Amino acid sequence: MIQVFDLNVEGRELFSLSFGDIVPYFSVYTGALAAFVIIFILIAIFSLPERQMNIAFGGDAYYAKEVNVPDMRFSRFMAIACGAATLGAMVTGDIFNFTLFAVMVGITNIGIVAASGNKHVLNAAFQYGIVAMLATVPLFGGAALILATTGSLSIWVLAGAGVVPLLAKALLVLGVMGEGIAPLYIGKAEIIRAQGAPYVLMIHFSSLLLFLRVIEIVLVI
Amino acid sequence: MIHRISGILSNFDNLSRVYAVLIIIVILGGIISIPSMEYQGDRLYPKTIDRDSPLDPYDRGGEPFERTEVLAEYPENSPELGFTTAYLTPLAIALATTTPHMGTTIVAHPGGIIDEILYVTRGLDTVVETAILFVAFAMASYLYRRRDDE
Amino acid sequence: MITPFHIGLFAVSLCILVTFLSFLKEKDDLHKLILTDLAAIMALFIIALVGTDLAEALILPGLVVGISKLMALAEIYLVKEGIQQKKNSTVLDIEVLDTAPAILAAILVIYGIILSGFSGGAVAGLGIIFYLAFKKHDEKFELIETVSGYAWVTWIAAFFIFLIFPSQWFLAVMLAGGGILLKVMAKFSLIGTMRGDPGV
Structure with missing residues (x-):
């Protein structure tokens, strides 16, 4: 029987928490990811929002856009929630729990830019939101297939056994693609027009880390 | 050709369509592998149905305030496993003795197998799920109020 | 050996194909929003196929996730289209x-x-x-x-x-x-x- 921490991807076990059937674990890999998330949550909490500049073409004139304080607070709240969801997704030891955290990352990503008044940004956020909602099908589908074919959802049990069907793994990766939308950057490029640099940063960061984690999960199970 | 593809990809109105194509490809590829899958889903929390029980279809046996056998993933992590499954509220007991048709109503009461899974062994799932609900409503109500102010 | 589980899985695959084909056809934003609800039901369909008490407990989070996302997206849609209730x-x-x-x-x-x-x-x-x-x-x-x-x-x-x-x-x-x-x-x-x- 191969243990999780015997596999090359994971590294040593640092420690694990137990919440009933769901046992999050900190290996060298997930622990490092979790540390990054904590740094970025702190950045989101303490940094001041950017002031976007508008430059008038054909002249030297430029002016700063106003920062709307309630909107900024809302984006900051969403950025912190997004950080918390990412942190959960990094360390969880259960497939279904991971998919739920991924869904939460998707919805907080929309929330970060939802306060923006820019029509283009909102349209991009809406299109992205549709994809994030569609992504629940492959995410939950992948998790349900794993439960049906192996009889377990715990990464600890599935690790190294190699019994998870390829379809379930493909669905999981596809689902994370939809929530974090990393390869489909067209939607995001438009979203970045929204104000608030440190908060918008969280969108990229969370999807990058979700990807790193899902690759780890797919390699381990 | 590449020009056309990048033209489609660069329009974010096509985002859901691109994603739908990806899913259709994966599902079409996956259909072939379905017969090779084996069903082993009843290893955890299997469903047993006893048609004669007033708690049908959720009768999992056990006396209130006694331990019941529950097939959890890590029984050692929940020392009081099975107590929630066996518990019935007084109202639930009253319902069970009067009619055999209220099993679904009774299981929605505090206690029972679904509560055991939702609150005890997989409590973190429900925490995340209510957090998602909370975030979504925070978004909707913030946008709604701002729309009102305008 | 084909069991009811396999038949269900085939049925689910067909339903998912139909759902996502509809997304290929649909251009209107509001209709897309309504169709996402159909997709959310497909997710529940697969979980329900497992057919144990655990699956029943997992359906509740799945259902709530669908409802809450639809809620948030609908509100974004209203803001995006500039629809204000005046009457x-x-x-x-x-x-x-x-x-x-x-x-x-x-x-x-x-x-x-x-x-x-x-x-x-x-x-x-x-x-x-x-x-x-x-x-x-x-x-x-x-x-x-x-x-x-x-x-x-x-x-x-x-x-x-x-x-x-x-x-x-x-x-x-x-x-x-x-x-x-x-x-x-x-x-x-x-x-x-x-x-x-x-x-x-």
Whole structure:
């Protein structure tokens, strides 16, 4: 029987928490990811929002856009929630729990830019939101297939056994693609027009880390 | 050709369509592998149905305030496993003795197998799920109020 | 060996194909929004196929995720399209809509409280939505949000009691059942307040 921490991807076990059937674990890999998330949550909490500049073409004139304080607070709240969801997704030891955290990352990503008044940004956020909602099908589908074919959802049990069907793994990766939308950057490029640099940063960061984690999960199970 | 593809990809109105194509490809590829899958889903929390029980279809046996056998993933992590499954509220007991048709109503009461899974062994799932609900409503109500102010 | 599970899996694959083919055809944003609900049901379909008590418990999170995302997206859609409610009349001006909501809402709320727990919250919340959507209401937003906040705290407290003091499981079950009833009910009834005239 191969243990999780015997596999090359994971590294040593640092420690694990137990919440009933769901046992999050900190290996060298997930622990490092979790540390990054904590740094970025702190950045989101303490940094001041950017002031976007508008430059008038054909002249030297430029002016700063106003920062709307309630909107900024809302984006900051969403950025912190997004950080918390990412942190959960990094360390969880259960497939279904991971998919739920991924869904939460998707919805907080929309929330970060939802306060923006820019029509283009909102349209991009809406299109992205549709994809994030569609992504629940492959995410939950992948998790349900794993439960049906192996009889377990715990990464600890599935690790190294190699019994998870390829379809379930493909669905999981596809689902994370939809929530974090990393390869489909067209939607995001438009979203970045929204104000608030440190908060918008969280969108990229969370999807990058979700990807790193899902690759780890797919390699381990 | 590449020009056309990048033209489609660069329009974010096509985002859901691109994603739908990806899913259709994966599902079409996956259909072939379905017969090779084996069903082993009843290893955890299997469903047993006893048609004669007033708690049908959720009768999992056990006396209130006694331990019941529950097939959890890590029984050692929940020392009081099975107590929630066996518990019935007084109202639930009253319902069970009067009619055999209220099993679904009774299981929605505090206690029972679904509560055991939702609150005890997989409590973190429900925490995340209510957090998602909370975030979504925070978004909707913030946008709604701002729309009102305008 | 083809079991009912395999037949179900084939059926589910076909349904998913149909769902996503519809996304290939659809261009209108509002229709896309409605179709996402169909997709959310497909996710529940696969989970239900497992057919154990665990699957039944996993359906609840799946269902709630679908509802809450649809809610948030719908609000973004309204802002994006610049749709503002300006008219002062209610949806339909029929006598039945003045009298029926109160009775139906009362029945649903009472049955919801009898059910208690998660599904009870959903049923009772539905009753309150029904009431608030058709009746004139004052700004009950604040109150509902406060209730929902306290319910949230109760619920989290119950979760930690289960983990740290498992011997107090009875208290935790009661707290969790009551907390989640209030919480889901409050969240659902917020939809009802959003329906009405702005600034009433």
